[in-house]
Structure formats: C-alpha cells, structure tokens
Amino acid sequence: MHPSKFEVTNLSLDLQSSAQAFCLSRTVAVKCYCYPCHKSHSNGTCETVEGGACYASKSLTTISKNEEQERLMWGCLAPSGGSLFQCEPLPVPHREVTKCCTDKDLCNLQLNLTLAESDYPYEYEDPDTEQRKESGTLMVILISLSLCLIFLLLTFGIVYYRCRRQNLKRKQLLVDCEHETFIPPGNTLHSMIDESSGSGSGLPLIVQRTIAKQISLVRSIGKGRFGEVWKAKWRGENVAVKIFFTTQEQSWFRETELYQTVLLRHDNILGFIAADIKGTGSWTQLYLITDYHENGSLYDYLHLHALDTSEMLLLAHSAACGLSHLHVEISGTRGKPAIAHRDVKSKNILVRSNGTCCIADLGLAVRYVSETNKVDIASNTRCGTRRYMAPELLEETLNENHFDSYKQADMYSFGLVLWEIARRCVINGVVFDAELPYYEFVSSDPSIDDMRKVVCDQRLRPSIPEEWADQDYLHMLGKLMAECWNPSPAARLTCLRLKKTLCKMLEGLEESHK
Structure with missing residues (x-):
C-alpha cells in the first residue's frame, strides 16, 4: 500500500518539528550554505538569526511511472514560525531527510543525507490508471449484459418459432381430419371393417395409418409387462389403444401379425382395427388399436x-x-x-x-x-x-x-x-x-x-x-x-x-x- 498525500505531508511536518526542536536548542547565529538561494543571497550563503540553524535536506520526488528525481537543498532555518525551507517549498508526494547544525559556519555542507531504505522507491501510479480501470470494468459489464440480452432474445425467438410451428401442425391435422376423403362421413369403424376384404385383418393399411394419427387418448385402463392400455376416441367412437414399450417391439410386431391373420375375425375374439408406430426423433409409441369394451377384463x-x-x-x-x-x-x-x-x-x-x-x-x-x-x-x-x-x-x-x-x-x-x-x-x-x-x-x-x-x-x-x-x-x-x-x-x-x-x-x- 502506498502512502497518501495527506500522510506524506504529515511526515514532512513531523520532520520539520523534530528539526526545529533540535535546532532551537542552540542559540548561536552562524553562516550557512544556501542552495537554491533567495535573490537576496547572491553569494550562496545565508546567516541565521539568533536561535536559528543551518539545514540540509535531500528529497525524492516521483515525476513519472519509471522515473524519480532527487533534490538537494541547503539553507537557513528560522527559530520559529518560519517555513521548513528558506528558498522554496518541496513538492508532494516526496520522501526526504533533513538535518540541522549550528556548530560552525557552513556546517550544513558536511551533513550526511541518506534516505531510509523504506523511502526507496514506491510504485508510481498514473492518476488516470484508476479511471481507466473503472472504464474497463464498465465496458466488460456492458458487453456481458449485451451478450445475455442477445442470448435471451434468441432463446425466446426459437421457443416462439417452435410453439408456432406445433400449433400450425395441430391446426393442419384438424383440417386434414375434417376433410379426409377416403373415410366417408357417417361410416363407423365396424361398417368399414365389414365392407373391407372380409379377411378379418382390420382396416386397409392406408386407413389404419390415418386412424392412428387421429386417435385421442382419454385415460389409462391397464398396465402390464408389455406396456399400457388406454381408452381412446376416434371421431366420437371408443377404441382401445395398447401402447407397447419400445423394448417390446417384437411383441407388438408379433401380435399385429397374428391379428392380421386371414379369417381370424370372430365375435369372441377381440376385434383388431389398426396398428401404427407414432413418434418423433425423441420418442416412439407402438400402437395396437382394437375394439373397446367398457366392462373390462x-x-x-x-x-x-x-x-x-x-x-x-x-x-x-x-x-x-x-x-x-x-x-x-x-x-x-x-x-x-x-x-x-x-x-x-x-x-x-x-x-x-x-x-x-x-x-x-x-x-x-x-x-x-x-x-x-x-x-x-x-x-x-x-x-x-x-x-x-x-x-x-x-x-x-x-x-x-x-x-x-x-x-x-x-x-x-x-x-x-x-x-x-x-x-x-x-x-x-x-x-x-x-x-x-x-x-x-x-x-x-x-x-x-x-x-x-x-x-x-x-x-x-x-x-x-x-x-x-x-x-x-x-x-x-x-x-x-x-x-x-x-x-x-x-x-x-x-x-x-x-x-x-x-x-x-x-x-x-x-x-x-x-
């Protein structure tokens, strides 16, 4: 941590007070070397008044990030109320050492001025650095918020597009259901089966595919090791839909094959209507559609x-x-x-x-x-x-x-x-x-x-x-x-x-x- 300007100024004042306290203990007026000198001291010396002292001062001033300037000053110190330096004040921030003497004339030329190790050097901070850091942080925040907003807008757009597409599909399916031409209005499942080939193998395959897509599941009426049985509706007629697990595809295929056996249809064998595979890329349902009997098993x-x-x-x-x-x-x-x-x-x-x-x-x-x-x-x-x-x-x-x-x-x-x-x-x-x-x-x-x-x-x-x-x-x-x-x-x-x-x-x- 670097010292603040306020701390450096206090340090300077403490040094001045110490120097004054030391120097005021002597009362003899002496001649002192002066540099830089006031214009009234053209011969490079100054003379202290009674109670004053000669001083020498070395200071280190930071002028840029990688450059520091050393200053040496000599002069006379007033006994009280005077400034620390006779010629000009020191700039801040600075680090310095000041020594006083009164034992002989020009004694301040022989004072050993060595800066303490802690005074060397401290990192220079450009006054604009903090502002640049704050600007950089603000820029990162703004960019992050912009990216999040763009992501949210894209997500919303994709979800909206998919929902709209699904709604259009549903509407199209309803239109297709209402306008299909190969299943005449007013015909029932049983009348259509009776008018078919008579083989007892259910409806023609093209009709089976159409019916399967129009099935509306109502409620589950049974479960087993093969899958689940649902009560369903097709154009207001009750049908039973046996939905096989995907792991039971062989059972579905086998049962469909057997129900489509020629001349299998009989009053005391469950009436087969259609078989189909419904699904998308993420799920598959194996349908076996038969007559529905309210009494159950x-x-x-x-x-x-x-x-x-x-x-x-x-x-x-x-x-x-x-x-x-x-x-x-x-x-x-x-x-x-x-x-x-x-x-x-x-x-x-x-x-x-x-x-x-x-x-x-x-x-x-x-x-x-x-x-x-x-x-x-x-x-x-x-x-x-x-x-x-x-x-x-x-x-x-x-x-x-x-x-x-x-x-x-x-x-x-x-x-x-x-x-x-x-x-x-x-x-x-x-x-x-x-x-x-x-x-x-x-x-x-x-x-x-x-x-x-x-x-x-x-x-x-x-x-x-x-x-x-x-x-x-x-x-x-x-x-x-x-x-x-x-x-x-x-x-x-x-x-x-x-x-x-x-x-x-x-x-x-x-x-x-x-």
Missing part, C-alpha cells in the same frame, strides 16, 4: 358382479367359442392356420356389453403351418403367466415341435378360468368371493418353483366347493374343469368338445326356463 368383471346360472354359462360358452376358433384350422385358398394362445387367463379375456367374452392378447400365440408341418413360435423370450401354467410347462417337458401340446396347455389354463367363473355363481343366495386359482396354496406372486411343488409334486388343483354337488349345472361344470386340468395332456378335453358341451348345457337351461 373377465377378472375385473367377476370381482364386481355375482352371476346367475345363465350368465355363468354364457360367459363360459362364449370364451370357449373364441378359444375354439383360435385352435381350429380353416382350409382353403386363403385359409386360417391353427393358433394356440399360450397365455389364457381371466385378465386376457374381455367381457362385452352383451355379457359374452372375447379372447384378447395374442402376443405369445403360436401358429401351426400345416404345409410345412412346423410350429411358428414367437421369437421373444416371454413366457405365460406362472399361476396358469400347465404341469408340462412347469416341468419343462412340453414337446415344442408338436402343435397339439400347446393347445392342451391352453385347455389346462382354460379349466382354471372356468373355476373362476363358477365361483361367482349364486347358490341359494350365497356367492363365493372372486379369487385367483391356487390362492389357498401360493402367494399373490408365486415363482415357478412354488407352482411346480403345488401342481406337479403335490398334484393339487383348485378346490371344488361341496355346494356345487347339489346344483346340476355347477356339478357338470366342475366335471368339465377337472377334465381340462388333468395331469395327462392327452386326457384333457379339446376346446371343440368343451364348446359343444357348454352349448348343450346353455340350450338345456333356456328350454327349462320356457
């Missing part, structure tokens, strides 16, 4: 509704009809291959508004290609639901090259579904709670080992209540489900035989009510 329906005998048989028979249509092979120029579901359970069966069932979720299904005598199995690694797995699946003894093995495994699972339906039938004003098969033996999320111990090792099956023995239809249904879950796959009922038996039971019930 059979599992949900049984938890909310108690059944009478006719409702029970209608659910069982319609579900059997759907599974039987999958299992059967239709020969012809454009025939339908035999298909096994491989994941039959109450959550994969939907209940229509008329009280009948339809089979859904074909993601794990396999096809039998009779021309090559090969089983077309899905390439994904998913397996069926553990609780509904047949013994041969749990023990890994299923013959994968024999298509009938898959149909027999389906029948085991369907027998468990029949048990779930029969439990909700009202018997003498009493009804059992809706439960999952084997609820009394395993936890809510059993492992394959848990199910193997119960189904294969202990050979247990869902318990049949004693009350069913007194009810003809429940007693007959109990026998059917027992034949379905027989430990020997070959001894199980075929779906066609089960369907015919349930049909006779339903007809017999209707006749008894006449």
